[in-house]
Amino acid sequence: MNNADTSTREKILEVATKEFMQNGFADASMRKIAGKVGITATALYRHYKDKEAIFDAVVNPAVQAWENLCRAEEVRQTGTARESGLDAMWGDNDQARRIVELIYKDFDAHKLLFCKSEGTKYEDYLHEVVTKVQTATLKFMKEIEDKGILVNHVDEKEMHLILSAQYTAMLEMVNHDFSYEEALHYCGTVNTFFKEGWRKFLGF
Template identity: 70%
Template structure:
């Protein structure tokens, strides 16, 4: 078997092992056995269990990072070109997140439900922090243009964002179907939109 084929098989077997047991309880020895190689041979392909997990969740990480960049530009662009009201009535972001998640649901499941013991176990915090930074930058831009904005406690904002994104990620935790996720994310978007408008004051 060629090296590339072996690496692909390792990832396939490891994905199943992580999905069943989570990162902490997954065994490199078990993965090697199911691949049909020794543990020593497995370590020649991947230096650690962490390296295998990194390779598996990389597409999900890339997806979220792209979402941060493109959605920040799109929403800010909507507000600049069509006004703040147009931005508030834009429901695309929540639906785009659903589409991104369901393009590779198992990888998202690994990232958010099976990553305890890895550097990704608090990835929700990473998401919330990046959204918060982008929101505060946009608010500063609006204030410079004379828009009245409520004083915002950053810890309070982080708390609300955490609640919003935790609720959205329940679709992964509870294995919602795509149609269920699409329906419920619209409900969440409507609910949090009104809360955010009152909280931020614009």
Template identity: 45%
Template sequence: MPKDKSENHARIIPAARAEFLKKGFEKASMRSIAAAVGLTSAALYRHFADKEEMFAALVEPALKAFAEKAEAIKQRDYALLDNGNLDVMWGDDADLPLFLDVIYAHFDAFKLLVCCAEGTRYGHFVHDFVMMEQQETEDYLAEARRHGIPVKDILPQELHLLLSAYASAIFEVVVHDFTQEDAAHYLKTLQTFFYPGWRAVLGL
């Protein structure tokens, strides 16, 4: 990529982020973003085919990091089935603190996903996360049964409702712009509230 195009691209990203955060995807204007970096709209389209491609460039690195963290947690939790130490899943290094690190490493991107993505393919990010977690939980319970662990049965509808409440609570730190310090305190409260309930409902 020629140097001037690279430099323009680097200037476009923060301008696009600011525009989407301020107005949301649907009301954001390519013309306003172009003006903010001193380009014409035509010049902007040489960097991004359309507004959604620009939005994707802002959120995809965060989604990749989030997916990698989720996969690492999944692998750890399956390993716990083999050694029988399921208590680790509910300790200080459980899923909430690990996801918190990812969220705050990419906070603006998660703000875009949770609050500003309507009109894009990311517009149901929290719901999509819930659906993924529901499938992963159902698969994990089935594997636990194969390991002889007496987990409890839960209706899919019940699991979906509980996971929806859980996910919504997690992403409130993004909706309300918590500092990471405040978020860590809040998520400790969520752990205290949700984890005993999860263990009681799932039997893990």
């Protein structure tokens, strides 16, 4: 890809981000994107095969960040619990801060991913994130139960329900366009609330 193509693609993604933010994926217009970039619709399709391919490219940094976070979650849970105990693992304020920092590093991509993706393969992405965290958490819970550590048993549906509530609450910062400082404050509030809930629910 030559420099001109690279520059055009960057401009397409910049313009498309604004179009998706304003109209959501479903109502975004490829013709408007092409016009604002200064190319024809035909030329736009030479760069991206369809509207969803553009959306994919725009939200990819956010998707990759969450994939990395989910892969690290199992390691985080195990390491924190072994070093500091279960209570510290469930009330890890640093984890809440990491999520805020992850989101605000590329806020627009996260806004599109979680709030403007209806009609794309990402419209249930929060559910996918929760399912991955749930899988890691249930695996770890089984490990500690097998070691004889007394905690209340939690089935998959219960775990999914509570994790969904927790992550949905945290992502309200995106839905309501909180400032970074507001997000840090309220994410801490959510974390404190759920820490007490997890402690009571799991019995530790």
